[in-house]
Amino acid sequence: MEVRVRFAPSPTGQIHIGNIRTAIFNWLYARHHNGTFLVRVEDTDRERSTQEAIDILFAELKWLDIDYDENLLYQSEQIKRHLTHAETMLANNHAYRHAKGEGGEAVLFSIPWDDAGFNTIRNCGQTELPIHTEEPVKISKHGVKFALISRKGKPVPTEVCLAGFKNLKIYDANNQCLFDIKDAIESILDKSKACEIQNGQRLSFTRREVYFKDLIKGELSKPLDSMKDFVIVRGDGSPVFHLANVSDDIEQNITHIIRGDDHIENTYRHTLLFQAINSNIPNFAHIPMIINQQGKPYSKRDGDAFLSELRDAGYLPEAVFNYLTLLGWSPGDDSEKMGRDELVSRFNFERVQRSAAQMDLKKLANLNGQYMAEIPQEVFLQQANEIISSLPWGKNIDSSYLSEVAVLMQSRTKTFNQIEDWAYFFTENLTFDESMVEKQLRKPGIKKAFVDLHEQLLTLEFDLVKIESCILFITESNGIKVGKLNLPLRIALTGSKIGAGIFEIIFVLGKDTVIKRLNYAIDNLV
RNA sequence: GACCCCAUCGUCUAGUCAGGCCUAGGACACUGGGUUUUCAUCCCAGCAACACGGGUUCGAAUCCCGUUGGGGUCACCA
Structure with a gap:
């Protein structure tokens, strides 16, 4: 089977290292299988998407020498098709229009009550759920509302999709059956009738779950009774991420979706969407996140979270690329410094880690030093020259003198920004500790x-x-x-x-x- | 809170799926020593981990259950 993958960033600012690693893994996978690597610009968030961010994106890809195939796809230009797919689902009864809160009438995807045509839903047995007796159970095609019981015995209002409650029966405290969904399902579905049941003490139903096989994490599943119908077209007629993303993946014939594992919850929904649009479901590979020195997800304050910062700190693209492949993946032996070709030939999902990884700048620096040591003298000199001429003390420097300094210093320079420390060769303004x-x-x-x-x-x-x-x-x-x-x-x-x-x-x-x-x-x- | 996911040295990881070859290997960092009459490099050595508790088994890092901890998601953001 031909492999077609895509990198689909939202151009809303700087490129995060986690983001670019996703691009790297996609690229590696595509090249390994002689497949196709596509870039799709998910610029539907008009508020935050900017041309500047798009320019940054391509500059960064270029810096890392990540090339892409075929034409770019701008998501904002695909709206017509997105909406056509929404119409398809509306026509198939897999979606419905509903004014949910403010913003007018949106289109919601209906988690399927009927499994016909859905291969990623399965039964997983009879289940009982205790509920708070004082809150009524409200049932309509838009979902089921009831109250769970908190540890302190307080009602916890909950709303989930109708599809989670196949064969639902509601019992009161005396074990009396108050409601059997088989008597009401037709009018709920066809006539949009709503039911309200008082004094329920427990729900009894056949639990169903949506599942898929992740190429990295194995089989993943989630019960339908923990999911909600979700908006796919906003009240203003614009498509939501879920619809746009799936619709574009279908359009681009994507065979493997490789993305961060923060998308796992979305994937449960997306597998359903693919089927509702009568499309094959691609394979999924969810790669773990990159976390900061504190073991927390990266936030703006952390620094070194953007690819540009690594570049500005003087790291070589080859070293950054190599290092990032090693975060969350290993070749299985002790190899670490690996060139493009070797990485391409050795990369696979079997050896991708299932848990998050921390950046270690010292290790990156060490790897960078190994790459620096291999740079031919004249290339090093040229780079050094460029950097020095941008420094305050670096104007009008004699080139043969610079050459002598560069030859002397190359073996002890681990990143290009350390060239700043060469100041004492060029200025009498020494700083003494x-x-x-x-x-x-x-x-x-x-x-x-x-x-x-x-x-x-x-x-x-x-x-x-x-x-x-x-x-x-x-x-x-x-x-x-x-x-x-x-x-x-x-x-x-x-x-x-x-x-x-x-x-x-x-x-x-x-x-x-x-x-x-x-x-x-x-x-x-x- | 509910649901989902994850868990080996400080960090990245090998070993986990197919239990014994594990006295748990490598790399970065750190410490000590050597080479360089100096710095860096390089070489050698050391420090350092199976989250916890039960089970299954002759045997568990590996399989099962539970606990704890961490993360993700619960938007008409993407």
């Missing part, structure tokens, strides 16, 4: 060593080997243990305790700069 200065510079012997070094450097021929032996000489002649002058020197010259090798740094900075900074340190720091 006071506690590091105190700890490393203001200790006995350092000042004298610096002064000696300063004097030596003035006349030193400036190459790597000579710099190294000069520093070694100063270290030893000052009675400092080998290597122990390096960190103080690093702090004095760069302000930082980490970075490239100190001898290389000194060489790249050049004699004038080093002497200038050493002077400053001798006068102000040590």
Whole structure:
């Protein structure tokens, strides 16, 4: 069977990482099966959908190199067909018009009383439900209203669909049958007659449930007596998500619906909709959510929840793509760093996790570092150049000097935004960590060593080997243990305790700069 | 509240469907050591988990029941 999947985001702002992972899983599945990956823009929420958001969406897809097939489908242009499908259901008696609350007469989908034509509904036995005696039971084609009993014995008003109560009988406290639906069903259904029964104490009915087999979670089911008929066309004549979504999936011949597991409840309803429109039901795969550091769903305050933030933080698209596939999926062995082709060939639903996953930025950074290390030198240089020229200290930089710095720093750069930390190569505006200065510079012997070094450097021929032996000489002649002058020197010259090798740094900075900074340190720091 | 779903190191996960190969493996992070006379890298070692309680079984992370915890959904939003 040909595989046809779709990514169907609502363009209402930034792209969330959970969202883009859904796109990735869809894309991977399609490519794995040589199938078709479609993008559908679900822009029916005219209030919140914006062109800007649509532009962001495609920019992000492009950044991650996720290509799509065939033409885009804009949901807002499909309204006519959506409404035709609503008409079909109205004609089949699978939907009815009803003024439910304000907003005029809407079209509601009727959870089917009659299973004919519905393969995803099954009986699951006789059930009893205790109800609050003081509240009447109201039965109409629009649903059944009654009151459950809270733990404290209070009535809890409930309204669910009629279809949940096949073979309903209502008994009072004396076990007397007050109502049998088989006597009333015809007039309820055909003449829209409503019944009201007082003093009921329990409901007795055949429970039915809607079920489907999820490719990730296995068989999922939900009793009809916990569902309600739902609006598919608003009072103003516009289609609701459920209708539009299903109608478009039919139109696009979608074979596998891969979406977040927050849609599971919708899927119970959607399977019914597919059948009411006389269409085949696609396969479903519900992937788990991504949650924040606190283990909660991401909210606006969390940060790093948008793909753009990851990009702005300097992560590579390859690394982000790779990392996101590993959130909620694993290849089954210990492979982690995997390229596109390998991911495409290994991806499957069997190995998708059933529970939510947390982002671990440190792991992403580590993976990103592995990708960074593989970037060819000239590509790295070009990227670095772009980033540096956008930084405040990055104007008018000598390109051969930049090249020297970049070569030196590539192996210790895990994300491109760390290039900001290269400032000490380009500006005399160093920032010193006071506690590091105190700890490393203001200790006995350092000042004298610096002064000696300063004097030596003035006349030193400036190459790597000579710099190294000069520093070694100063270290030893000052009675400092080998290597122990390096960190103080690093702090004095760069302000930082980490970075490239100190001898290389000194060489790249050049004699004038080093002497200038050493002077400053001798006068102000040590 | 009702319904649905989920549950292995701090985190991502392997092992669960087909019970024994699990003294529960890997990765990130963390800690210690080594290499680099410095930083990063790299190498080695360590720390660290089957949510809890019952059952079935010769044997349970794995199967069953219950409990707890977490999440989702209950809109004329998508």
